[in-house]
Amino acid sequence: MTLKKTPDSKTNGNSKKAVIVGCGNYGKNLAIKLAESGKQVVIIDKNRVALESLSELSVHSDLIVGFLGDATLSDDLKEIEILDTDLFIATTNSDSINALAVQKAKLLFGVDNVICLISDVSKQKLYERLGVKIVNYSEIIIESLIHSSLEN
Protein backbone atom coordinates (compact mmCIF):
# COMPACT_ATOMS: atom_id res chain seq x y z
CA MET A 1 0.00 0.00 0.00
CA THR A 2 1.59 3.25 -1.07
CA LEU A 3 1.15 6.06 1.38
CA LYS A 4 2.18 8.79 -0.98
CA LYS A 5 2.35 8.87 -4.69
CA THR A 6 5.71 7.94 -6.17
CA PRO A 7 7.42 11.13 -7.31
CA ASP A 8 7.52 11.68 -11.04
CA SER A 9 10.66 10.03 -12.32
CA LYS A 10 11.26 13.03 -14.60
CA THR A 11 12.16 15.17 -11.58
CA ASN A 12 15.13 12.94 -11.06
CA GLY A 13 16.55 12.32 -14.48
CA ASN A 14 16.82 8.63 -15.29
CA SER A 15 18.83 7.49 -12.27
CA LYS A 16 17.53 4.60 -10.25
CA LYS A 17 16.12 4.90 -6.79
CA ALA A 18 17.25 3.68 -3.38
CA VAL A 19 15.26 1.38 -1.09
CA ILE A 20 15.61 1.55 2.66
CA VAL A 21 14.14 -1.19 4.84
CA GLY A 22 12.99 0.06 8.23
CA CYS A 23 11.55 3.48 8.99
CA GLY A 24 13.33 3.97 12.30
CA ASN A 25 15.61 6.89 13.15
CA TYR A 26 18.48 5.32 11.27
CA GLY A 27 16.47 4.61 8.13
CA LYS A 28 14.81 8.00 8.09
CA ASN A 29 18.02 9.98 8.55
CA LEU A 30 19.72 7.90 5.91
CA ALA A 31 16.84 8.67 3.55
CA ILE A 32 17.26 12.40 4.18
CA LYS A 33 21.00 12.18 3.46
CA LEU A 34 20.35 10.33 0.20
CA ALA A 35 17.61 12.76 -0.80
CA GLU A 36 20.00 15.66 -0.19
CA SER A 37 22.12 14.29 -3.02
CA GLY A 38 19.04 14.17 -5.25
CA LYS A 39 18.29 10.48 -4.87
CA GLN A 40 14.75 9.20 -4.90
CA VAL A 41 14.13 6.95 -1.85
CA VAL A 42 11.46 4.42 -0.93
CA ILE A 43 11.29 3.44 2.74
CA ILE A 44 9.53 0.13 3.37
CA ASP A 45 8.28 -0.79 6.83
CA LYS A 46 5.68 -3.17 8.29
CA ASN A 47 4.62 -0.62 10.85
CA ARG A 48 2.10 2.00 9.73
CA VAL A 49 2.80 4.30 12.67
CA ALA A 50 6.52 4.38 11.87
CA LEU A 51 5.74 5.34 8.27
CA GLU A 52 3.29 8.05 9.28
CA SER A 53 6.18 9.91 10.93
CA LEU A 54 7.44 10.56 7.39
CA SER A 55 4.68 13.12 6.90
CA GLU A 56 6.43 15.29 9.49
CA LEU A 57 9.58 15.50 7.39
CA SER A 58 10.39 19.13 6.71
CA VAL A 59 13.03 18.48 4.08
CA HIS A 60 13.02 16.56 0.81
CA SER A 61 9.55 15.18 1.38
CA ASP A 62 9.13 15.17 -2.41
CA LEU A 63 11.88 12.57 -2.87
CA ILE A 64 11.08 10.27 0.07
CA VAL A 65 8.16 7.86 -0.19
CA GLY A 66 6.86 5.42 2.41
CA PHE A 67 5.56 1.96 1.58
CA LEU A 68 3.66 -0.27 4.00
CA GLY A 69 4.93 -3.80 3.46
CA ASP A 70 7.36 -6.59 4.27
CA ALA A 71 10.78 -6.35 2.61
CA THR A 72 11.32 -10.09 2.98
CA LEU A 73 8.40 -10.83 0.64
CA SER A 74 9.05 -10.92 -3.10
CA ASP A 75 5.59 -9.59 -3.91
CA ASP A 76 6.15 -6.46 -1.84
CA LEU A 77 9.61 -5.96 -3.34
CA LYS A 78 8.10 -6.17 -6.81
CA GLU A 79 5.49 -3.63 -5.86
CA ILE A 80 8.13 -1.05 -4.93
CA GLU A 81 9.73 -1.73 -8.33
CA ILE A 82 12.85 -3.35 -6.95
CA LEU A 83 14.20 -3.81 -10.49
CA ASP A 84 14.46 -0.04 -10.77
CA THR A 85 16.72 0.13 -7.70
CA ASP A 86 20.50 0.47 -7.53
CA LEU A 87 20.92 0.78 -3.78
CA PHE A 88 19.23 -1.35 -1.14
CA ILE A 89 19.88 -0.79 2.56
CA ALA A 90 18.34 -2.88 5.35
CA THR A 91 18.23 -1.04 8.69
CA THR A 92 15.74 -2.90 10.91
CA ASN A 93 16.82 -3.94 14.38
CA SER A 94 16.81 -7.62 13.39
CA ASP A 95 20.05 -8.89 11.87
CA SER A 96 18.27 -11.85 10.36
CA ILE A 97 15.47 -9.85 8.73
CA ASN A 98 18.10 -7.49 7.29
CA ALA A 99 20.16 -10.41 5.98
CA LEU A 100 17.13 -12.08 4.41
CA ALA A 101 15.98 -8.86 2.72
CA VAL A 102 19.39 -7.94 1.26
CA GLN A 103 20.16 -11.44 0.01
CA LYS A 104 16.79 -11.57 -1.68
CA ALA A 105 17.37 -8.17 -3.27
CA LYS A 106 20.81 -9.18 -4.47
CA LEU A 107 20.30 -12.78 -5.57
CA LEU A 108 16.70 -12.81 -6.77
CA PHE A 109 16.37 -9.25 -8.06
CA GLY A 110 19.98 -8.42 -8.95
CA VAL A 111 20.29 -5.14 -7.07
CA ASP A 112 23.94 -4.04 -7.45
CA ASN A 113 24.62 -2.40 -4.13
CA VAL A 114 23.15 -3.97 -1.04
CA ILE A 115 24.05 -2.88 2.46
CA CYS A 116 23.07 -4.76 5.57
CA LEU A 117 23.02 -3.29 9.04
CA ILE A 118 24.00 -5.77 11.73
CA SER A 119 24.57 -5.57 15.46
CA ASP A 120 26.35 -8.91 15.84
CA VAL A 121 29.97 -8.80 14.68
CA SER A 122 30.21 -12.56 14.19
CA LYS A 123 28.03 -12.37 11.06
CA GLN A 124 30.23 -9.76 9.40
CA LYS A 125 32.70 -12.15 7.77
CA LEU A 126 29.93 -14.45 6.57
CA TYR A 127 27.92 -11.85 4.71
CA GLU A 128 30.94 -9.99 3.35
CA ARG A 129 32.04 -13.26 1.79
CA LEU A 130 28.64 -13.48 0.11
CA GLY A 131 29.09 -10.06 -1.50
CA VAL A 132 26.94 -8.10 0.90
CA LYS A 133 28.35 -4.89 2.35
CA ILE A 134 28.03 -4.89 6.10
CA VAL A 135 27.62 -1.92 8.38
CA ASN A 136 28.14 -2.78 11.99
CA TYR A 137 25.67 -0.83 14.06
CA SER A 138 27.45 -1.16 17.40
CA GLU A 139 30.76 -0.13 15.87
CA ILE A 140 29.18 3.06 14.52
CA ILE A 141 27.69 3.93 17.88
CA ILE A 142 30.96 3.30 19.69
CA GLU A 143 32.88 5.34 17.13
CA SER A 144 30.52 8.25 17.46
CA LEU A 145 30.65 8.01 21.25
CA ILE A 146 34.43 8.17 21.15
CA HIS A 147 34.21 10.98 18.63
CA SER A 148 31.83 13.04 20.76
CA SER A 149 33.77 12.42 23.95
CA LEU A 150 36.91 13.66 22.22
CA GLU A 151 35.08 16.77 21.08
CA ASN A 152 34.01 17.60 24.60
Added chain:
Amino acid sequence: MNIVIFGATTLGRSIAEWLLNDWHEVSIIDNDALRLKGTEDQFGSIIIEGDATHQATLSLAGTSRADVFIAASDSESENMTSCQMAKELFNVKRTMCVVYSDENISLFQLLNIDSVINATAASLRFIKENLSADLIISLMDIPSSTPANLISIRIHQDSETIGKTLSDLNFPNGFSIKMIIRSGTVIENSVDKTMLRANDQVVAITDSINLDELKELFQ
Protein backbone atom coordinates in the same frame (compact mmCIF):
# COMPACT_ATOMS: atom_id res chain seq x y z
CA MET B 1 25.76 -38.64 14.48
CA ASN B 2 26.07 -35.30 16.16
CA ILE B 3 23.10 -33.03 15.47
CA VAL B 4 22.39 -29.45 16.52
CA ILE B 5 18.78 -28.30 16.36
CA PHE B 6 17.73 -24.65 16.48
CA GLY B 7 14.23 -24.17 17.91
CA ALA B 8 12.68 -25.96 20.88
CA THR B 9 9.40 -25.70 19.02
CA THR B 10 6.99 -28.63 18.86
CA LEU B 11 8.65 -29.50 15.58
CA GLY B 12 12.20 -29.12 16.94
CA ARG B 13 11.38 -31.24 19.97
CA SER B 14 9.80 -33.98 17.87
CA ILE B 15 12.91 -34.11 15.70
CA ALA B 16 15.06 -34.26 18.85
CA GLU B 17 12.97 -37.08 20.30
CA TRP B 18 13.21 -39.11 17.13
CA LEU B 19 16.99 -38.63 16.88
CA LEU B 20 17.59 -39.40 20.57
CA ASN B 21 15.60 -42.63 20.28
CA ASP B 22 17.96 -43.54 17.47
CA TRP B 23 20.97 -42.91 19.79
CA HIS B 24 22.22 -39.77 18.08
CA GLU B 25 23.89 -36.99 20.02
CA VAL B 26 21.56 -33.97 20.04
CA SER B 27 21.75 -30.36 21.27
CA ILE B 28 18.80 -28.01 21.00
CA ILE B 29 19.14 -24.19 20.98
CA ASP B 30 16.42 -21.71 21.87
CA ASN B 31 16.19 -18.32 23.57
CA ASP B 32 12.84 -18.90 25.23
CA ALA B 33 13.29 -20.04 28.84
CA LEU B 34 9.82 -21.59 29.08
CA ARG B 35 10.23 -23.70 25.96
CA LEU B 36 13.68 -24.78 27.14
CA LYS B 37 12.33 -25.80 30.54
CA GLY B 38 9.80 -28.12 28.86
CA THR B 39 12.53 -29.51 26.63
CA GLU B 40 14.84 -30.15 29.56
CA ASP B 41 12.07 -31.88 31.53
CA GLN B 42 11.48 -34.11 28.53
CA PHE B 43 15.02 -34.94 27.42
CA GLY B 44 17.47 -33.86 30.13
CA SER B 45 20.42 -31.54 29.66
CA ILE B 46 20.63 -31.21 25.90
CA ILE B 47 19.54 -27.56 25.89
CA ILE B 48 21.53 -24.43 25.07
CA GLU B 49 19.95 -21.08 25.91
CA GLY B 50 20.79 -18.25 23.54
CA ASP B 51 20.43 -16.64 20.11
CA ALA B 52 21.17 -19.27 17.46
CA THR B 53 22.18 -16.53 15.03
CA HIS B 54 25.15 -15.63 17.25
CA GLN B 55 28.45 -17.38 16.78
CA ALA B 56 29.00 -17.75 20.53
CA THR B 57 25.74 -19.67 21.01
CA LEU B 58 26.40 -21.96 18.06
CA SER B 59 29.88 -22.56 19.42
CA LEU B 60 28.51 -23.46 22.84
CA ALA B 61 26.12 -25.95 21.25
CA GLY B 62 29.06 -27.77 19.67
CA THR B 63 28.21 -26.78 16.11
CA SER B 64 31.84 -27.22 15.00
CA ARG B 65 31.52 -30.95 15.76
CA ALA B 66 28.04 -31.30 14.26
CA ASP B 67 27.36 -33.52 11.24
CA VAL B 68 23.93 -32.01 10.74
CA PHE B 69 22.39 -28.66 11.64
CA ILE B 70 18.59 -28.39 11.60
CA ALA B 71 16.90 -24.98 11.88
CA ALA B 72 13.32 -25.53 13.01
CA SER B 73 12.38 -22.28 14.73
CA ASP B 74 9.27 -20.26 13.90
CA SER B 75 11.30 -17.54 12.17
CA GLU B 76 12.33 -18.16 8.58
CA SER B 77 14.89 -15.36 8.61
CA GLU B 78 16.56 -16.70 11.75
CA ASN B 79 16.49 -20.22 10.35
CA MET B 80 18.26 -18.90 7.25
CA THR B 81 20.90 -16.98 9.20
CA SER B 82 21.68 -19.87 11.56
CA CYS B 83 22.01 -22.33 8.65
CA GLN B 84 24.32 -19.96 6.78
CA MET B 85 26.46 -19.55 9.88
CA ALA B 86 26.56 -23.29 10.56
CA LYS B 87 27.68 -23.89 6.99
CA GLU B 88 30.09 -21.01 6.44
CA LEU B 89 31.57 -20.47 9.90
CA PHE B 90 31.39 -23.99 11.37
CA ASN B 91 31.71 -26.08 8.19
CA VAL B 92 28.71 -28.27 9.01
CA LYS B 93 28.31 -30.75 6.13
CA ARG B 94 24.53 -30.89 6.07
CA THR B 95 22.25 -27.98 6.92
CA MET B 96 18.48 -28.29 6.92
CA CYS B 97 16.10 -25.36 7.11
CA VAL B 98 12.38 -25.44 7.90
CA VAL B 99 10.19 -22.91 6.10
CA TYR B 100 6.44 -22.38 6.22
CA SER B 101 5.67 -21.12 2.72
CA ASP B 102 7.11 -21.35 -0.79
CA GLU B 103 8.31 -17.74 -0.53
CA ASN B 104 11.93 -18.42 0.46
CA ILE B 105 12.60 -21.91 -0.89
CA SER B 106 14.47 -20.92 -4.06
CA LEU B 107 16.53 -18.25 -2.28
CA PHE B 108 17.60 -20.62 0.50
CA GLN B 109 18.65 -23.21 -2.06
CA LEU B 110 20.74 -20.55 -3.81
CA LEU B 111 22.36 -19.81 -0.46
CA ASN B 112 23.74 -23.37 -0.27
CA ILE B 113 21.41 -24.58 2.46
CA ASP B 114 21.36 -28.33 1.77
CA SER B 115 17.70 -29.14 2.43
CA VAL B 116 14.84 -26.68 2.56
CA ILE B 117 11.72 -28.27 4.00
CA ASN B 118 8.32 -26.65 3.59
CA ALA B 119 6.55 -27.72 6.79
CA THR B 120 3.15 -26.52 5.60
CA ALA B 121 3.34 -28.38 2.31
CA ALA B 122 4.61 -31.53 4.02
CA SER B 123 1.78 -31.64 6.54
CA LEU B 124 -0.77 -30.78 3.87
CA ARG B 125 0.45 -33.72 1.80
CA PHE B 126 0.21 -35.98 4.85
CA ILE B 127 -3.33 -34.81 5.62
CA LYS B 128 -4.42 -35.35 2.03
CA GLU B 129 -2.95 -38.85 1.97
CA ASN B 130 -4.68 -39.73 5.21
CA LEU B 131 -8.01 -38.33 4.13
CA SER B 132 -8.02 -40.32 0.94
CA ALA B 133 -6.65 -43.44 2.67
CA ASP B 134 -9.95 -43.71 4.50
CA LEU B 135 -11.66 -44.39 1.24
CA ILE B 136 -9.84 -45.04 -1.97
CA ILE B 137 -6.16 -45.07 -2.92
CA SER B 138 -5.08 -45.60 -6.48
CA LEU B 139 -2.30 -48.20 -6.39
CA MET B 140 -1.44 -48.31 -10.06
CA ASP B 141 -2.58 -47.14 -13.47
CA ILE B 142 -3.04 -50.11 -15.79
CA PRO B 143 -2.24 -49.11 -19.35
CA SER B 144 -4.59 -50.69 -21.86
CA SER B 145 -6.95 -49.66 -24.65
CA THR B 146 -9.50 -48.68 -22.00
CA PRO B 147 -7.54 -47.13 -19.13
CA ALA B 148 -7.98 -48.92 -15.82
CA ASN B 149 -6.89 -48.44 -12.26
CA LEU B 150 -5.82 -50.87 -9.58
CA ILE B 151 -7.32 -49.41 -6.41
CA SER B 152 -7.51 -50.16 -2.74
CA ILE B 153 -10.61 -49.29 -0.72
CA ARG B 154 -10.40 -49.25 3.03
CA ILE B 155 -13.70 -49.96 4.75
CA HIS B 156 -14.23 -47.20 7.27
CA GLN B 157 -15.64 -48.23 10.64
CA ASP B 158 -18.79 -46.19 9.96
CA SER B 159 -19.23 -47.55 6.46
CA GLU B 160 -22.72 -48.71 5.51
CA THR B 161 -21.19 -51.67 3.71
CA ILE B 162 -20.14 -53.42 6.93
CA GLY B 163 -22.00 -56.73 7.33
CA LYS B 164 -22.89 -56.86 3.65
CA THR B 165 -21.30 -59.15 1.10
CA LEU B 166 -19.85 -57.69 -2.06
CA SER B 167 -22.55 -59.37 -4.12
CA ASP B 168 -25.14 -57.35 -2.13
CA LEU B 169 -23.62 -54.13 -3.35
CA ASN B 170 -24.51 -52.48 -6.60
CA PHE B 171 -21.20 -52.02 -8.36
CA PRO B 172 -20.86 -49.85 -11.41
CA ASN B 173 -19.88 -51.42 -14.72
CA GLY B 174 -16.18 -51.96 -15.23
CA PHE B 175 -15.52 -52.81 -11.59
CA SER B 176 -14.05 -56.11 -10.56
CA ILE B 177 -12.95 -57.15 -7.07
CA LYS B 178 -9.71 -59.11 -6.89
CA MET B 179 -9.14 -59.67 -3.19
CA ILE B 180 -9.85 -58.56 0.35
CA ILE B 181 -7.00 -58.00 2.81
CA ARG B 182 -8.15 -58.55 6.38
CA SER B 183 -5.70 -58.02 9.28
CA GLY B 184 -2.75 -59.06 7.20
CA THR B 185 -4.23 -62.11 5.49
CA VAL B 186 -5.49 -62.25 1.93
CA ILE B 187 -8.93 -63.55 1.03
CA GLU B 188 -9.04 -64.51 -2.63
CA ASN B 189 -11.55 -67.34 -2.80
CA SER B 190 -15.26 -66.54 -3.14
CA VAL B 191 -14.56 -62.86 -2.47
CA ASP B 192 -18.09 -61.98 -3.54
CA LYS B 193 -19.66 -63.89 -0.65
CA THR B 194 -17.35 -62.59 2.08
CA MET B 195 -19.05 -60.34 4.59
CA LEU B 196 -17.25 -56.99 4.91
CA ARG B 197 -15.79 -55.87 8.22
CA ALA B 198 -14.38 -52.53 9.38
CA ASN B 199 -10.78 -51.91 8.24
CA ASP B 200 -10.98 -54.50 5.48
CA GLN B 201 -9.00 -53.51 2.44
CA VAL B 202 -10.72 -54.27 -0.83
CA VAL B 203 -8.41 -54.45 -3.84
CA ALA B 204 -10.15 -54.02 -7.16
CA ILE B 205 -9.72 -53.02 -10.77
CA THR B 206 -11.91 -50.28 -12.13
CA ASP B 207 -12.02 -47.77 -14.93
CA SER B 208 -11.05 -44.48 -13.37
CA ILE B 209 -14.24 -42.73 -14.43
CA ASN B 210 -16.17 -44.48 -11.70
CA LEU B 211 -14.06 -43.32 -8.74
CA ASP B 212 -16.60 -40.80 -7.43
CA GLU B 213 -19.41 -43.30 -7.68
CA LEU B 214 -17.33 -45.81 -5.71
CA LYS B 215 -16.58 -43.32 -2.96
CA GLU B 216 -20.29 -42.88 -2.41
CA LEU B 217 -20.95 -46.60 -2.45
CA PHE B 218 -18.41 -47.35 0.26
CA GLN B 219 -19.24 -44.46 2.57
